[in-house]
Amino acid sequence: MRRFLLIAAFAASPAFAQEDGPGPNLVIEVGGEANGRVVIDMFEEAAPLHVEQITGLAEEGAYDDVVFHRVIDGFMAQTGDVEFGKTGGDMRMAGRGGSSRGDLPAEFSDIPYDRGIVGMARSQDPNSANSQFFIMFDEGHFLNGQYTVVGRVIEGMDVVDAIKRGDGPNGAVIGEPDRMVSVTVER
Template sequence: MRFLGMIAMLGALLAAPALARDKPQDAAAAKPATRYTPPPTTDLENTWLLDLSTGGRVSIWLRPDVAPDTVRRIKNLTRRHFYDGLTFHRVIDGFMAQGGDPKGDGSGGSELPDVKAEFNYLPHVRGAVAMARAEAENSANSQFYIVFQPRLSLDNKYTVFGRVLQGMQYVDAIERGEPPTNPTRILHAYIAADNPPPYQAAPSAPAPALGPPVTLPGTKPATRK
């Protein structure tokens, strides 16, 4: 009897790993993250246009497939003309240009609530466009940045929501500095589906008015013939 009991106990121990292997895995771990189809690069509703004071228009492909709430916020603020006239207040050579702050110092945002983080698989490559935020992950609001050179260490830490398709030369020309001495401005921001006008450069500053002739000490005023 004792021998049979030992055999039964040994059989139970040998069966335990098999039972563990047969246990269903956690559903979230077993199911891969769903990837939605991105919009075509020609989709005007998902094309963000930034007319910069550096001399031209930047065309950005928006990605609602990976960051729907963020893209919704960008479109909302753009159609409110929120970005018109704002500067790039923090521009680091070889890294990125950050803008979208109405205060112009990195501390401001829109009157709308912050947007939750939508970290995704899009990398921080040249031309990537992502949301700036404070230390809290869900603190993005209106500020964004455009990447000059790859910075893959930021992947899955900030929400990448688009990429520059055309006009990167105007991004490269953004004035550097924290803050820049003469900051580059967003003259206008548009969603391409809204039929925006062609790019128009910022008007030149008027020439200073000429005052009356100045007579230096010890000289006679000039006479006109």
């Protein structure tokens, strides 16, 4: 059953009403300073290879206990390093890894990087996205056409807003980072 949802932080602004699309939906239980549920409507039509990769990793349990290793206030929260980003691992390595699956070719679209948009992290090579993704705290239109958009937060933006921020220009989280306790897929 699909339903119409409204991001609570923007209840007064119809421009930020979000409709749950055809999915699938990625459901993330966040733990740490931020606690709660985040639901992401995955854009299968815009980025089919990336959505298949993310949902496959989620169904395997690969994202469970992976930290938000790079969090920049007013910009974004990055997670998804299933190789080096597990809770209890060497956080100095978090953000450098991927998964056992291959890197993906870019699937750029005309979807703008607005608040709540989810994009794929990559190296300087546009065809290097693998498992890491980021959630936008605010708009970042300078990313448009440069990073693959994979979805939009349709529930729990208040939880995203509460994720522990990092320090310095690269947003590295010091101490105990927030994490994705569990990540599941609703089809």
